[in-house]
Amino acid sequence: MVVNTQIIFSKVPTGYPVIGQDITVKKSEFDLDAPLKDGEFIVKNLVLSVDPYMRGKMRDASIPSYTPAYELNEPITGDTMRLVIKSKSSLYPEQSYVYSIGSFEEYTKLNEQEAKANGVVVRNDPKTTGIPISNYVGVLGMPGLTAYVGLYKIGEIKRGETIYISAAAGAVGQVAGQIAKAQGLRVVGSAGSDEKVAYLKEIGFDGAFNYKTQDIHDQLTELCPKGIDVYFENVGGKMLEIVLNHLNTFGRIIACGMVSQYNLTKPEKVGNLLNIVSKRIKFQGFIVYDYADLEPQFLADVTQMILDKKIKYRETHAEGIEKTPEALLDVLHGRNFGKQVVDVASV
Amino acid sequence: MVVNTQIIFSKVPTGYPVIGQDITVKKSEFDLDAPLKDGEFIVKNLVLSVDPYMRGKMRDASIPSYTPAYELNEPITGDTMRLVIKSKSSLYPEQSYVYSIGSFEEYTKLNEQEAKANGVVVRNDPKTTGIPISNYVGVLGMPGLTAYVGLYKIGEIKRGETIYISAAAGAVGQVAGQIAKAQGLRVVGSAGSDEKVAYLKEIGFDGAFNYKTQDIHDQLTELCPKGIDVYFENVGGKMLEIVLNHLNTFGRIIACGMVSQYNLTKPEKVGNLLNIVSKRIKFQGFIVYDYADLEPQFLADVTQMILDKKIKYRETHAEGIEKTPEALLDVLHGRNFGKQVVDVASV
Numbered sequence: 001m002v003v004n005t006q007i008i009f010s011k012v013p014t015g016y017p018v019i020g021q022d023i024t025v026k027k028s029e030f031d032l033d034a035p036l037k038d039g040e041f042i043v044k045n046l047v048l049s050v051d052p053y054m055r056g057k058m059r060d061a062s063i064p065s066y067t068p069a070y071e072l073n074e075p076i077t078g079d080t081m082r083l084v085i086k087s088k089s090s091l092y093p094e095q096s097y098v099y100s101i102g103s104f105e106e107y108t109k110l111n112e113q114e115a116k117a118n119g120v121v122v123r124n125d126p127k128t129t130g131i132p133i134s135n136y137v138g139v140l141g142m143p144g145l146t147a148y149v150g151l152y153k154i155g156e157i158k159r160g161e162t163i164y165i166s167a168a169a170g171a172v173g174q175v176a177g178q179i180a181k182a183q184g185l186r187v188v189g190s191a192g193s194d195e196k197v198a199y200l201k202e203i204g205f206d207g208a209f210n211y212k213t214q215d216i217h218d219q220l221t222e223l224c225p226k227g228i229d230v231y232f233e234n235v236g237g238k239m240l241e242i243v244l245n246h247l248n249t250f251g252r253i254i255a256c257g258m259v260s261q262y263n264l265t266k267p268e269k270v271g272n273l274l275n276i277v278s279k280r281i282k283f284q285g286f287i288v289y290d291y292a293d294l295e296p297q298f299l300a301d302v303t304q305m306i307l308d309k310k311i312k313y314r315e316t317h318a319e320g321i322e323k324t325p326e327a328l329l330d331v332l333h334g335r336n337f338g339k340q341v342v343d344v345a346s347v
Numbered sequence: 348m349v350v351n352t353q354i355i356f357s358k359v360p361t362g363y364p365v366i367g368q369d370i371t372v373k374k375s376e377f378d379l380d381a382p383l384k385d386g387e388f389i390v391k392n393l394v395l396s397v398d399p400y401m402r403g404k405m406r407d408a409s410i411p412s413y414t415p416a417y418e419l420n421e422p423i424t425g426d427t428m429r430l431v432i433k434s435k436s437s438l439y440p441e442q443s444y445v446y447s448i449g450s451f452e453e454y455t456k457l458n459e460q461e462a463k464a465n466g467v468v469v470r471n472d473p474k475t476t477g478i479p480i481s482n483y484v485g486v487l488g489m490p491g492l493t494a495y496v497g498l499y500k501i502g503e504i505k506r507g508e509t510i511y512i513s514a515a516a517g518a519v520g521q522v523a524g525q526i527a528k529a530q531g532l533r534v535v536g537s538a539g540s541d542e543k544v545a546y547l548k549e550i551g552f553d554g555a556f557n558y559k560t561q562d563i564h565d566q567l568t569e570l571c572p573k574g575i576d577v578y579f580e581n582v583g584g585k586m587l588e589i590v591l592n593h594l595n596t597f598g599r600i601i602a603c604g605m606v607s608q609y610n611l612t613k614p615e616k617v618g619n620l621l622n623i624v625s626k627r628i629k630f631q632g633f634i635v636y637d638y639a640d641l642e643p644q645f646l647a648d649v650t651q652m653i654l655d656k657k658i659k660y661r662e663t664h665a666e667g668i669e670k671t672p673e674a675l676l677d678v679l680h681g682r683n684f685g686k687q688v689v690d691v692a693s694v
Contacts, residue, residue, distance in 0.1 A: 056625070066596060066625050236620065249413065255624045269616035273583065277602045277632040278403070278413050284631070285624040 004030035006105040007324045009070040012060050016263045016332060019325040022058065023076070030107040032086070039112040041087035046097075048104055048342040049079035049137035050318075050327045051171060055262040066287055075103040079137040081123070082108070083347060091115075092122060099123040099136055104324055106344060119292075125299075131306055133347075138339035139313040140302060142288055143171035147232075148298045149291040150254040151179055154284050155230040159184035162224050164243065167234035168208065169196035169314070171339040172256060175302070176232050177205055178311045185230075188223045190216070190239075192334045199337070203312045211239065220246045227251075235260045237268040244272035247281055255285040263332055314338025351377035353452040354671045356417040359407050363610045363679060366672040369405065370423070377454040379433070386459040388434035392691040393444075395451055396426035396484035397665075397674045398518060402609040413634055422450040426484040428470070429455070430694060438462075439469060446470040446483055451671055453691060466639075472646075478653055480694075485686035486660040487649060489635055490518035494579075495645045496638040497601040498526055501631050502577040506531035509571050511590065514581035515555065516543035516661070518686040519603060522649070523579050524552055525658045532577075535570045537563070537586075539681045546684070550659045558586065567593045574598075582607045584615040591619035594628055602632040610679055661685025 006026045013022040032042065053067070054076065061069040070076050080102035087094045089112045100120035102108060110120065126133050131140070138144065150172075151157050163180045165173045168189025181187045181204045188207040189200045200208035207223030209216075216239065220228065227248040233240060236258025247253070261267040276283060305311040316336045318327040321344045330336045353373045360369040379389065400414070401423065408416040417423050427449040434441045436459045447467035449455060457467065473480050478487070485491065497519070498504050510527045512520045515536025528534045528551045535554040536547045547555035554570030556563075563586065567575070574595040580587060583605025594600070608614040623630060652658040663683045665674040668691045677683045 066627070240620070241616075255628075258621055258624055261621055267618060267621055269588075269618040270620050271614060271616040273587070273617055274605055274608055274614055275632075276630060277605055280413070280632045280634055280637065281602075282629065282631040283623060284629040285622075285627045287627055290627065 001029045002032055002107065004028050004105055004107045005321045006075045006103070007321065009058060009072055009074060009076050011072070013058055015265060016329065017055070017058060017325075019329065023325040023328065025322050025325065032107070036086060036088040036109075037111070039089050040109060041084050041089045041092045041111075041115075042107060042109050043082035043098060043102070044085045045080055045082050045102070045104075045106055045108070045321070045344040046347065047081050047134045047137055048321070048324060048344060049141060049143070050324065050331050050340045050342060051078060051143065052257055052259045052262060052331055054078055054328060055332055075105045077101050077103055079142050080104075081133050081136050092120070096122045097124050097126060097133070097136075099141065104321065106321060125303070129303060129307065131303070134315055134317065134341045134343070135306070135313060137341060138171055138315060139175050139306065139311060140299060143339060144175045144302055145291075145295060145298050146256060146288040147172045147176035147179060148302065149286060149288055149294055150232060150256050151176055151183075153291055153294070154254045154286050155232065155252050157183055157185055157230055161229035162186040162188065162226055163230040163232060164220065164224060164228045164246075165189040165232040165234070166211070166239050167191065167259060167334070168200055168205065169338060170234065170336075173232065173234060174200075174203065174314060174338060175311065178203060178305075179302075181205070182305065182310055186224075188220075190219070193337075196337060199314060216242045217245075230254065232256060233258070237261055237270065241270045241272050244275040244281075247275060247279055249279045251279055251281045253281065253283040255283060259332070259334070316340050318342045320344070348376045349379055349454065351375050351452055351454045352668050353422045353450070354668065356405060356419055356421060356423050358419070360405055362612060363676065364402070364405060364672075366676065370672040370675065372669050372672070379454070383433060383435040383456075384458070386436050387456060388431050388436045388439045388458075388462075389454060389456050390429035390445060390449070391432045392449070392451075392453050392455070392668070393428050393430055393694065394481045394484055395668070395671060395689040395691055396488060396490070397671065397678050397687045397689060398425060398490065399604055399606040399609060399678055401425055401675060402679055422452045424448050424450055426489050427451075428480050428483050439467070443469045444471050444473060444480070444483075446488065451668065453668060472650070476650060476654065478650070481662055481664065481688045481690070482653070482660060484688060485518055485662060486522050486653065486658060487646060490686060491522045491649055492638070492642060492645050493603060493635040494519045494523035494526060495649065496633060496635055496641055497579060497603050498523055498530075500638055500641070501601045501633050502579065502599050504530055504532055504577055508576035509533040509535065509573055510577040510579060511567065511571060511575045511593075512536040512579040512581070513558070513586050514538065514606060514681070515547055515552065516685060517581065517683075520579065520581060521547075521550065521661060521685060522658065525550060525652075526649075528552070529652065529657055533571075535567075537566070540684075543684060546661060563589045564592075577601065579603060580605070584608055584617065588617045588619050591622040591628075594622060594626055596626045598626055598628045600628060600630040602630060606679070606681070663687050665689045667691070
């Protein structure tokens, strides 16, 4: 028997989740030595991804959304890289890395059928690329693919255009900015601290500003002198309202997220929507899972960019699965710097 | 010499335009007998189209927009059907009807080059179709093409889907509804009087309600039991906010206009935008002139539908060009019923 620490969804939060009340840490036992049936295998969690969308799943299950609500009193789920430590499955042999959405717990027993159905894929790439495993839930995982899909499928980016990215130092924003830069766009971003702004300039953003201490309208006027062609929207609210006035004719808004709104009991209303008609703007939401067919191309492109040092990727590591609730709160408050991950175990 | 009555843009309005102050009627003289140079021709206005977008042109010229501001102390412009009454142009021979955006005045002298550059086209179709000339600035003019482009290019309508149309008894809405119905969609509309609602049902809408006297949310719940796949957005503001909650996953908003906002000194802010992300909604503005290449197909399709009595088109006729300012105010207040036109002269 080993201890199996789990991160449990205990109560629907009002506003920001409260640790110890809405999200709790539970210790139970896991029998590593229990015999496996054919097709069964045991995975050990190596690294977890903590992302803003998770707040949307911490809701009453009766409220419909694109993604099912978390089940009360069960572990929350999110992107994971896990190691197969015991296996009676030929699809998922021992010592394979597997990538998928998974339960936030140290050990999980799976069977082949449900694993396949739930998109658990063997991803042994780190063994040959030498890229850190944590990158596979970030720049090479769902956040990276989100940036890639957003830019190409929704934003329809073109060389010479100007893109503005909010939450630009976050898990998605930093990848989006660097891909756009490599594609020949002018790239401007905002973030919530001077340290993050300095980082954005360091990784090649043409302009960056601190939206908490600087005037957003003035900064966009100065940094996007030809207006904004594409807005990578991660925050919503007041930011969106201001950006609408800076978008060019035929501008596109990649509606990726609105993190400023997730913890408000009453989301903000947004002005300046008349721009959508008068400037023929396309404002489009998307979910990365609708574009799974792009994943192989994305992995090939972005892996090569990382190996060529054309993409840098900042991560914040929380150490130990017990730190997951704090890490989630950090992300919802924007206190993380770069992609927030939780290191659960080493190989 | 004949009298040439003109409708002049005299002052930038605050809120609704004031007749006699912001829009005025001017009488001047026009010399029908002055000799024409080669390529010149004189047109007599037959019918004018009065549309909500015209309010957007009554602004200070220093404010940029997709459409130039009207020039102060010059005639306002809009869609017209005009008759060539004298001509030294082989492109625009005498007794041709011409369709284009034109000055709101009884007589205009044009030359071939500027007429071609400004999209003045010979449209003698009424001579063979027997369709009333006024239809050529409405169901067969810019409003009809707007409905057509909106449905096919922005709305991507599909058989079996539900479309909801605001301002459904207006110039664009009634065409959009009937085309969508012919394409096998469930069609629901709203309008601002019981008489208009009765008309919508008469022309084949599956459901219709009076947004001034009935609860919008309740009506949409009842009349769109499977949710809304496509919203043909003509009004903006509160209506848009409510519709966002009724849109289905992958819903589309055809952002055609926001007439409820045009005369507000401070446009309303809109809530519920989080739906755009969570439901992967596409909210897209467009201007009909970007799709001029669709016009031949549109004319062929919709002319046939009219001849086959598959489209009815309600018009409100103001008699005499002097009535144009009142007609515009009626449109901005939603007092018109169907397409508002002004009969200037008979053939």
